[in-house]
Ligand SMILES: Nc1ncnc2c1ncn2[C@@H]1O[C@H](COP(=O)(O)OP(=O)(O)OP(=O)(O)O)[C@@H](O)[C@H]1O
């Protein structure tokens with residue numbers, strides 16, 4: 001198993017290399033001159049030339065790529081063109097917000113989605129089954145911004161239970177350790193901050209969770225139904241095991257195998273930044289940051305951000321593969 | 335003396351969209367402690383449904399036991415609560431299935447799967463149950479059981495897995511093992527080994543076996559008593575010697591003619607019974623076998639014969655013996 005993990009980790013290197021090629025050339029091969037985009041159409045030839053030199057754009061593409069790769073290897077993504085801030089610093093400020101939101105959303109999605117899926121499958125064709133499947137259909141098809149706004153109107157505006165937007169109230173301060181506010185406030189035993197951070201994350205996380213939740217519920221249900229028809233489930237019943245044990249031990253562990261893949265995929269997607277949710281709730285995450293970079297034609301930032309998101313995605317996928325092999329003994333790990 | 339198992343007028347039907355399938359219709363038989371009873375019949379005649387009815391594991395819906403009694407050690411299993419029934423399953427009555435390749439849970443180690451029954455019914459704790467699992471695997475002839483208990487099912491051959499199933503079935507010293515075509519999916523040589531093993535274990539442990547098969551060759555070697563089923567009904571029942579010596583029902587005789595025999599003097603052609611098993615949703619009127627029977631006469635097509643006993647201990651459902 002250890003060597004399997006090692007091999008999977010090593011396999012990341014060529015993948016990340018491939019991503020860097022894609023990201024770099026896609027951005028540099030799009031028609032249009034970044035210098036011109038930055039300075040505007042009326043910039044003087046002299047100014048454009050200076051900017052090109054400054055950015056290294058006058059060099060052949062392979063030299064530019066070589067430099068990009070060399071910096072990347074040192075963990076340097078360059079500077080954002082609009083702020084002249086190091087991109088790694090900007091990302092380090094933003095990414096934890098996205099990670100925290102994604103984790104919270106996945107907690108909602110996995111617990112509620114799997115529970116709904118399991119109960120639907122074990123009570124196939126019951127009222128619960130029908131209603132949860134209708135809900136999950138609504139869940140995947142409901143526009144996020146609409147749901148977000150409705151929740152805001154109900155829980156913030158009318159009931160006043162939850163804060164309208166943001167990550168934290170302005171008077172609360174959290175000592176930053178991981179950048180995940182909930183975790184940091186727990187680590188520093190800062191209870192008021194913990195409460196404030198949790199209160200802030202509930203609505204955006206729930207909004208963000210609806211689509212993965214619905215997908216997870218459907219996959220869990222169909223996977224459970226498939227497993228419940230298997231011969232080994234009949235064997236488990238013939239052993240005299242209670243339905244609870246048959247469902248949650250014998251069936252669920254098998255049914256989880258496809259569910260895990262979906263969970264990993266959805267988590268990877270969320271980590272890419274939820275632009276809509278982050279916009280509605282003014283959540284200072286990577287999605288919003290990347291969107292602004294695109295608007296500002298800040299190709300360095302877009303390049304760096306995309307690199308990070310893509311790398312995170314493949315890393316999550318690798319972790320899922322490892323988890324998968326661990327749950328499913330039929331996968332040859334050696 | 336009361337019988338270990340006494341099935342009386344069992345009726346298990348499946349209520350499907352296309353109609354009611356009378357998978358088991360008015361089936362009765364009984365089994366003494368420590369003995370082996372065979373149920374034979376072609377595919378689809380209701381053998382598995384009979385077995386699952388005794389275990390009360392008929393998938394419901396679409397299936398339901400609509401009538402009859404199943405006495406086990408004197409109590410009617412059909413009147414027990416689901417809780418009581420669970421304490422019998424895997425404990426006093428255990429079951430071995432037709433498909434060794436898929437009957438074990440692929441994500442648990444075989445040792446854990448055996449230990450699970452012991453922990454459930456025998457109140458054993460982890461290590462104790464594991465020791466017993468090793469002992470059971472040794473009993474069913476699995477080499478180096480100490481290491482094999484850590485195997486996952488996919489690491490074992492079909493024959494090995496069926497041995498694991500047998501070990502699991504034996505775990506709690508059951509009074510009755512229901513073996514539903516335990517060897518059908520296995521190679522011929524492995525088949526013989528598994529049957530021999532079951533026979534030997536039955537004799538040493540005093541466990542009764544209800545052996546389900548479509549292979550009369552298997553019947554001759556293992557059983558004391560035989561029930562022949564056709565289209566959900568018992569068509570003949572007799573002690574094994576009697577049945578082979580003097581089969582009465584045309585269907586049984588047809589089955590006999592379709593098995594190869596080593597002792598045949600002249601090379602006789604194997605005969606298959608003409609026609610196919612009728613659909614349970616469209617059974618013929620009268621005797622259910624009439625459309626495939628070369629002796630059928632008018633009465634057979636009009637009226638279903640009752641089960642009668644023309645000889646002592648040998649009953650048959652056929653108008654020829656009236
Ligand atoms: N789940 C089910 N739904 C509907 N009908 C069923 C179901 N299970 C069994 N049946 C019906 O019961 C009949 C008898 O099935 P059963 O499995 O007992 O046959 P069998 O004698 O064990 O055959 P085989 O030798 O193929 O195992 C089938 O022909 C089918 O019509």
Ligand SMILES: [Mg+2]
Pocket residue numbers: 381382383432514515
């Ligand atoms: Mg069967």
